Amino acid sequence: MSKRTIAVELATPGLDPQGRPARIPLAAGVGPLEQYGEPDAGEHMLINIGPQHPATHGVLRLVVELDGETVVRVIPHVGYLHSGFEKLGEYRHYNQIIPLTDRTDYLSPMANNVGFALAAEKLMGIEITPRCTVLRVIACEMSRIISHMVWLGTTSIDLGAFTPFLWAFQERERIYNLQEMWTGARLTTSVTRVGGMMADITDDFVAGLRQFIDTYPKTLYEIDRVLTRNAVWVGRTQGVGVMTAQEAINYSLSGPMLRASGVPYDVRRDQPYLDYDSYEFDVPVGEHGDVYDRYLVRLEECHQSNRILRQALERLADGPVNVADPRMILPPKSRAMSDMEAMIYHFKQVMEGVKAPVGEAYVGIENPKGELGTYLVSDGTAKPVRWRIRPPSFINLAALPKMAEGHLLSDLIAINASVDIVMGEVDR
Amino acid sequence: MKRVLETKAVSGQSPNYLLAKAQDLIDWAVNSSRANSLWPMPFGTACCAIEFMATAASRYDFARFGMERQAFSPRQADVLICAGRLPFKLAPVIRRIYDQMPQPKWVISMGACASTGGIFDNYAMVQGIDTIVPVDVYVPGCPPRPEGLLYGILLLHKKIKGESLFDRAPRRDEQPLDERGLRLPPEQIDEISEPFGNSIHQFRSG
Amino acid sequence: MNPSADALRATFGGAIARAAESCGDTIVYVDRAALLAVMAWLRDTPGQQYDYLVDVTAVEYRDRERPLEVVYNLRSLARRTDLRVKVELDLRGDLAIDSVVPLWRGADWLEREVYDMFGVTFRGHPDLRRILMWETYAEGYPLRKDFPLRGRFSRAEQVRQALNANPEAHYSMEELSIAEAHDELPPDMRERLRRGERDKIPYSE
Numbered sequence: 001m002s003k004r005t006i007a008v009e010l011a012t013p014g015l016d017p018q019g020r021p022a023r024i025p026l027a028a029g030v031g032p033l034e035q036y037g038e039p040d041a042g043e044h045m046l047i048n049i050g051p052q053h054p055a056t057h058g059v060l061r062l063v064v065e066l067d068g069e070t071v072v073r074v075i076p077h078v079g080y081l082h083s084g085f086e087k088l089g090e091y092r093h094y095n096q097i098i099p100l101t102d103r104t105d106y107l108s109p110m111a112n113n114v115g116f117a118l119a120a121e122k123l124m125g126i127e128i129t130p131r132c133t134v135l136r137v138i139a140c141e142m143s144r145i146i147s148h149m150v151w152l153g154t155t156s157i158d159l160g161a162f163t164p165f166l167w168a169f170q171e172r173e174r175i176y177n178l179q180e181m182w183t184g185a186r187l188t189t190s191v192t193r194v195g196g197m198m199a200d201i202t203d204d205f206v207a208g209l210r211q212f213i214d215t216y217p218k219t220l221y222e223i224d225r226v227l228t229r230n231a232v233w234v235g236r237t238q239g240v241g242v243m244t245a246q247e248a249i250n251y252s253l254s255g256p257m258l259r260a261s262g263v264p265y266d267v268r269r270d271q272p273y274l275d276y277d278s279y280e281f282d283v284p285v286g287e288h289g290d291v292y293d294r295y296l297v298r299l300e301e302c303h304q305s306n307r308i309l310r311q312a313l314e315r316l317a318d319g320p321v322n323v324a325d326p327r328m329i330l331p332p333k334s335r336a337m338s339d340m341e342a343m344i345y346h347f348k349q350v351m352e353g354v355k356a357p358v359g360e361a362y363v364g365i366e367n368p369k370g371e372l373g374t375y376l377v378s379d380g381t382a383k384p385v386r387w388r389i390r391p392p393s394f395i396n397l398a399a400l401p402k403m404a405e406g407h408l409l410s411d412l413i414a415i416n417a418s419v420d421i422v423m424g425e426v427d428r
Numbered sequence: 429m430k431r432v433l434e435t436k437a438v439s440g441q442s443p444n445y446l447l448a449k450a451q452d453l454i455d456w457a458v459n460s461s462r463a464n465s466l467w468p469m470p471f472g473t474a475c476c477a478i479e480f481m482a483t484a485a486s487r488y489d490f491a492r493f494g495m496e497r498q499a500f501s502p503r504q505a506d507v508l509i510c511a512g513r514l515p516f517k518l519a520p521v522i523r524r525i526y527d528q529m530p531q532p533k534w535v536i537s538m539g540a541c542a543s544t545g546g547i548f549d550n551y552a553m554v555q556g557i558d559t560i561v562p563v564d565v566y567v568p569g570c571p572p573r574p575e576g577l578l579y580g581i582l583l584l585h586k587k588i589k590g591e592s593l594f595d596r597a598p599r600r601d602e603q604p605l606d607e608r609g610l611r612l613p614p615e616q617i618d619e620i621s622e623p624f625g626n627s628i629h630q631f632r633s634g
Numbered sequence: 635m636n637p638s639a640d641a642l643r644a645t646f647g648g649a650i651a652r653a654a655e656s657c658g659d660t661i662v663y664v665d666r667a668a669l670l671a672v673m674a675w676l677r678d679t680p681g682q683q684y685d686y687l688v689d690v691t692a693v694e695y696r697d698r699e700r701p702l703e704v705v706y707n708l709r710s711l712a713r714r715t716d717l718r719v720k721v722e723l724d725l726r727g728d729l730a731i732d733s734v735v736p737l738w739r740g741a742d743w744l745e746r747e748v749y750d751m752f753g754v755t756f757r758g759h760p761d762l763r764r765i766l767m768w769e770t771y772a773e774g775y776p777l778r779k780d781f782p783l784r785g786r787f788s789r790a791e792q793v794r795q796a797l798n799a800n801p802e803a804h805y806s807m808e809e810l811s812i813a814e815a816h817d818e819l820p821p822d823m824r825e826r827l828r829r830g831e832r833d834k835i836p837y838s839e
Binding site: 080 | 471472473474475477478479481482485486487500512513515517518521525547548550551552553570571573
């Protein structure tokens with residue numbers, strides 16, 4: 001049985017003499033569970049949570065075996081949203097797969113587009129243009145912000161705070177507007193193409209993003225003020241669902257889950273893709289590996305994304321977005337309709353697709369949920385033999401039984417929320 | 429209200445006329461109450477659930493249309509909003525949720541995947557939830573914008589206001605599954621699950 | 635080429651069938667009998683330290699003559715290096731391979747997924763069941779190339795099977811501790827558990 005030595009003073013923290021919010025003293029505590037005696041063996045109860053339950057963040061189903069209110073075992077059942085993405089990908093051209101990637105992790109569609117495009121380009125040996133690189137960084141970081149916003153909103157609802165949800169969704173709406181300005185869609189963006197982007201950004205977009213960067217941290221500070229030192233929040237998250245660094249590596253956790261456990265591994269910094277190695281940003285790393293640290297890591301990542309976005313806007317230089325290869329990139333509609341050669345290229349790309357050489361490529365990118373890997377195997381035709389998504393939240397979720405064991409049922413909800421799952425990606 | 433109160437010239441009319449007016453009045457009262465305080469049961473599975481949440485959040489706020497209270501329990505819900513794709517593994521779940529809802533109940537199918545299977549014309553996906561449960565309003569889009577969902581909800585309001593308690597054939601009977609365990613005849617399911625558009629070209633691998 | 639490939643050849647000799655490079659990634663083909671030994675060596679040897687299992691998946695080619703490959707992506711977090719290990723399984727033989735769950739707990743669900751989608755059996759896996767499809771799924775292994783995109787059964791039959799499935803049918807009493815007490819349950823309860831759990835759907839076609 002796990003020990004709970006979290007200390008909570010059940011009062012709203014006041015201000016210290018300097019006027020800063022006072023930290024909650026970690027002193028008076030809820031005693032360890034042992035003091036109530038050893039739980040009875042045998043009198044166990046089975047509870048089924050989901051697949052249709054507001055706290056499971058989608059159609060996850062948990063079968064929980066309880067001893068009193070203590071979780072003895074929890075068995076997640078996934079697959080309720082299995083949509084056959086990988087099978088569909090074998091019947092699609094490379095560019096036709098990009099709309100599918102939107103719908104896997106639908107909380108950060110743009111980052112998924114980038115992940116797939118990078119893998120396809122690695123497979124085909126394409127070098128993308130500098131402007132395209134910057135645009136993709138912007139796409140990735142915008143996705144990180146909105147994904148973490150959903151996580152913050154839904155998790156705070158799970159733990160009883162409704163207000164941050166409304167704040168978070170207001171920020172999301174602002175990013176939605178930007179995404180719509182860029183791609184025409186709020187959610188299913190399909191923004192990349194193999195060798196470039198679907199569209200270039202406009203000056204309005206740059207102005208809008210700049211305004212967003214300037215004003216958005218205010219919301220983060222507000223959320224920070226409401227949650228970080230909130231007695232209820234601290235009490236329900238600290239010391240809950242602990243994964244040590246060793247366990248986190250053994251369970252193949254990635255992303256904020258891995259870093260909250262104290263493993264300083266961020267794909268952006270340690271195996272850089274795009275040109276992340278030239279950006280200045282910090283990788284927040286947790287210490288205790290509990291739900292609270294995961295929250296802190298994600299909150300800080302939002303700030304760091306903001307930093308990266310600011311730098312990206314600085315280095316946004318004029319230039320072509322797509323590679324200068326007419327076999328890869330669709331000609332503009334006006335040329336396809338007036339120029340014979342452009343029309344032939346257009347026809348061949350749409351009907352036959354772009355052929356990839358025989359080979360295989362794996363690209364992992366740092367998605368908001370963790371490392372999103374795209375593994376493509378080609379046999380020389382225009383459709384991949386295998387399109388494999390390495391789903392970060394699927395692998396993170398596999399550690400849930402380990403994390404929840406010995407905690408209370410209400411902690412299970414907090415732990416499940418802290419994994420930041422999105423069922424579209426878990427089940428694919 | 430205005431239409432119902434225009435009963436000044438009732439003298440000399442047949443008794444049936446008066447009865448009809450009384451029925452109108454009852455229908456108006458019942459239907460307005462039903463339409464304007466719908467309790468949605470959000471069956472959110474995929475991308476559409478995110479747009480559903482956006483519809484519920486501050487900017488679009490469907491509480492303006494009487495949907496303040498989201499019923500996460502089917503036993504207290506009026507309208508089932510299926511937001512997102514529905515794989516076969518989830519089919520018995522939505523059927524059970526539908527069966528658990530008390531009458532009167534309505535179903536909104538939100539998004540292309542719930543309505544037709546969308547781009548997922550494959551082994552895992554139900555090709556339209558109307559093969560499982562009866563659907564009142566289909567909202568197109570992948571995913572639909574919040575405005576689209578709100579429009580669908582308003583259409584449902586319109587539909588509810590057109591119903592009558594005094595129809596000869598009671599429209600609000602439970603529609604259980606038949607002895608095969610299906611809602612529709614197998615031929616009909618096969619027919620509405622056929623691939624459409626150009627997706628037949630994508631059938632072959634290679 | 636990743637130097638680990640040469641080190642593996644020097645240590646295991648014939649068990650390493652060949653090494654290749656594709657798009658800058660090193661791929662080592664390992665004999666299936668030696669898989670666990672190779673993986674343990676890669677994980678624990680100083681200088682290799684592939685302590686992080688990125689992914690387990692499988693690839694079947696459109697060419698029916700080519701074997702099915704089980705693919706392991708390994709990473710050394712300390713050295714920031716990746717290595718891909720592949721095991722080839724003949725499609726005509728039995729698709730069975732040793733599980734790496736004793737080395738990495740993270741492989742648990744990944745191997746279950748490969749089993750679910752490709753029908754590869756992992757020997758020594760603690761809990762090898764279907765994970766994405768339901769347990770009584772009768773149509774086969776979806777990601778195999780001989781599996782049609784829309785499945786083997788007609789749409790009506792698929793809907794019928796789905797609707798006739800019992801949503802509670804996946805409690806799987808064996809995996810819960812009540813299974814230990816199963817023999818002591820009264821006969822009617824045992825019967826109910828049995829009916830509620832499996833073979834609810836008679837296979838047809």
